[in-house]
Structures are given as structure tokens and as C-alpha cells.
Amino acid sequence: MSNIVLKNVCKSYDKEHYAVQDFSLEIPDREFVIFVGPSGCGKSTTLRMIAGLEEITSGELWIDGQLCNYVEAKDRDLSMVFQNYALYPNMTVYENMAFSLKIRKQPKDEVDKKVHEAAKMLGIEHLLDRRPAALSGGQKQRVAIGSAIMRRPKAFLMDEPLSNLDAKLRAQMRVELAKLHKELKTTVIYVTHDQTEAMTLGTKIIVMKDGVVQQADTPERIYRHPTNKFVAGFIGAPSMNFMETMVMERNGAVYLEADGGVTLRAKGENEMVLRRAYLGKMVILGLRPEDLQDETTASAHRICYEENQLKAFVDLREMIGAEAYLHMNTGKNLITARVPSEVPVTVKESITLYADMEKAQIFDPFTEENILSLPVEKEERATA
Numbered sequence: 001m002s003n004i005v006l007k008n009v010c011k012s013y014d015k016e017h018y019a020v021q022d023f024s025l026e027i028p029d030r031e032f033v034i035f036v037g038p039s040g041c042g043k044s045t046t047l048r049m050i051a052g053l054e055e056i057t058s059g060e061l062w063i064d065g066q067l068c069n070y071v072e073a074k075d076r077d078l079s080m081v082f083q084n085y086a087l088y089p090n091m092t093v094y095e096n097m098a099f100s101l102k103i104r105k106q107p108k109d110e111v112d113k114k115v116h117e118a119a120k121m122l123g124i125e126h127l128l129d130r131r132p133a134a135l136s137g138g139q140k141q142r143v144a145i146g147s148a149i150m151r152r153p154k155a156f157l158m159d160e161p162l163s164n165l166d167a168k169l170r171a172q173m174r175v176e177l178a179k180l181h182k183e184l185k186t187t188v189i190y191v192t193h194d195q196t197e198a199m200t201l202g203t204k205i206i207v208m209k210d211g212v213v214q215q216a217d218t219p220e221r222i223y224r225h226p227t228n229k230f231v232a233g234f235i236g237a238p239s240m241n242f243m244e245t246m247v248m249e250r251n252g253a254v255y256l257e258a259d260g261g262v263t264l265r266a267k268g269e270n271e272m273v274l275r276r277a278y279l280g281k282m283v284i285l286g287l288r289p290e291d292l293q294d295e296t297t298a299s300a301h302r303i304c305y306e307e308n309q310l311k312a313f314v315d316l317r318e319m320i321g322a323e324a325y326l327h328m329n330t331g332k333n334l335i336t337a338r339v340p341s342e343v344p345v346t347v348k349e350s351i352t353l354y355a356d357m358e359k360a361q362i363f364d365p366f367t368e369e370n371i372l373s374l375p376v377e378k379e380e381r382a383t384a
């Protein structure tokens, strides 16, 4: 069992800027936590502080109930996997994997058993006699992971372990890491800037920007209930569409009006909040590409109404396989829809799309916060 807690952890390298600011998080045992965010947002620094490779400027790090700020890296019982493999070039795969157990003076036959078990799990048994120079990138990464899992540490810390691999290998290793996590039943803290890795591997995702945590949540909630416009735009590919819209009330219903004659009716909790706080004001409407559908798909999803349709002109059609991305403009706004590739529309044609307004996200134009995350609304809904 291991439990890792960070309390208001800060890191500043130069006394003027914070690389990490006020980072608080509780990581229960067996969680697969992902730190994700753009380059320079503080992901690796946070991981390195947990590992003990970087000093904590202020705040507290607790591992299994022990304050660890000043505990040396080697005494924290954590195992780290780096992007650049960190293998000993003059040792064979077997020797690399056995190394951490040998220096702990474990019996030879036990070491041998563990190496073979891990090699089998990772599909590298046939490579045990080779040296790292004779391995491909994917094989080296498997060996690095194999070396890390020889011991059963309190947690595995992984810093972009798959970023040197090509797209196909990365996808394959992603699946293997997910399986490994299930088998090893150990906490993993994993740094990436790849949001597909974040969404598929994480049980919890921490989205960071400029050293500050923006949202710490499950992949589903990060995707469907982003706390602000940054998280909404960062997670999801193609990115969420954003449109500046004016909030209007007509015949008792609340509508969002954008340039180019776009008028969409607000639904659910969004409607409630817009009516109370935003009538006659601007807001930013966010719609994921898959929540803009052609007529046939919209009918199947029962979202085919006049009050949520918009006409757009197709600038580019990208064929992906089962789906196509339509890059369009509605006058002022550029938007992307993800539709079945059979939808018969080509470049320079216009198409009518239906927005699934139940799934729309709406952001305050000044704070860029999701209007459903505003404190006043939280209070009111909590007491409703």
C-alpha cells in the first residue's frame, strides 16, 4: 500500500518565477496519475520533486505517512523510468534487468526467476543476451520498464517514457503499460504532453499550465466537464470549437447568437445559469467536433431540431477512415466537425449541422472559467 500526498508544493529555480506553484494532490494506492500540459508547465519538475531528484522550495511531500521533503531519492522506494531509457550499455538485457536486485544482494535463483517473469510479461525473453546497442527503440523501452519493475517499489514514476517511439509502437506500448498497471497493482505517476496517452492510461489526470494545476479529475470529467477554456481546448483532438456568442432570451427560451446567423438554444444547467447571470452578455460557446453532426447522425441521436442547427461552408475535408473531419467556416468562426466519412459533402459545399447543446460547454469571456464552475453557481446548486 502506498499513499502519496503533496501539500502546497512550490518550486522556484530563480526566486522570481515559480516552475510549480501551490501543487496539492492526494494520490491513493494503485492510481495511474497523469501529469499533462504544454511544454514548460512544470510536469517533470513535479515528478522530479516526488522522486527526490529536485529540492522542494516550499510545501510538503508525504509518502506513506512519512514527510519526505528531505529523504534522499534512494531511500524513497520509488522507481523511475525515463524518456532516454537509461540502460547500462556494457551490460546485456539480462544484466540490466537483474542489476537493481543484485546490488540488494538477492539470491541468484530468485533474481533469475524474477528476470524471466518480467521478460515474459514484456515479450523480451528472446532478447536477454543482447546489449542495448542491438535493440530497437521500443525494445530498449521495454527493457527500461523491465528493469524498473524488477523491484516492487511504492510507485513507478515515468517521464514521457514513450515519446521516442514511433506512433505505432507508442500505441502498442500504451496498451502494454495499461495491462502492466493492472497486473502489478502499483501506483504510477506518469508525465506526458500527449493527451491520447493521458486519456487512455490515466485513472486521474492533472492538467497543468504555467506551473499551476488547472484541473485534477477523471478522464471522463476532464473531457466532458472541463473547468476552464484552457483545459477544454487542450484535451481532445481535434480541439474543441470556440465561438463568441451573445446570450438572448426569446419566447421564454435562452439562445446563443454568433456571427453568420448562428442561433443555438441553450439546454440544461447551462440555460439556468445563462438566464440568471448572462442575459444580454457575451459568452464563449464550446462544442466538441463530434457534438456537431450531419442530419442522419443527428436524427439517430435525436438532436435534429431547427433550434440547434447551423449552416457552414466546408473549407477542407480530411478523410481519417471511418470518420472525416470537416473544417468549415460559418462566416466569422472557423469550426471543425467529426462526422461519419460517408457523409456526402465536399469542399466548397455548404452543410447543415446540428449541435448537441446538452453537451455544450460555456465559458465566461473574462475569467475563461466554465460557467458551471463559478462559485456562486456551485453554492446555489448545492442548496437547490
Ligand SMILES: Nc1ncnc2c1ncn2[C@@H]1O[C@H](COP(=O)(O)OP(=O)(O)OP(=O)(O)O)[C@@H](O)[C@H]1O
Pocket: 013, 019, 037, 038, 039, 040, 041, 042, 043, 044, 045, 046, 193
Ligand atoms: N534546472 C532548471 N533551472 C532553471 N529553470 C528550470 C530548470 N528545470 C526546469 N526549469 C524551468 O521550469 C519550468 C518547468 O519545467 P519542466 O521541465 O518541469 O516543464 P515540463 O512541463 O516538464 O516541460 P516539457 O514537456 O517541455 O518537458 C520551465 O519554465 C523550465 O524552463
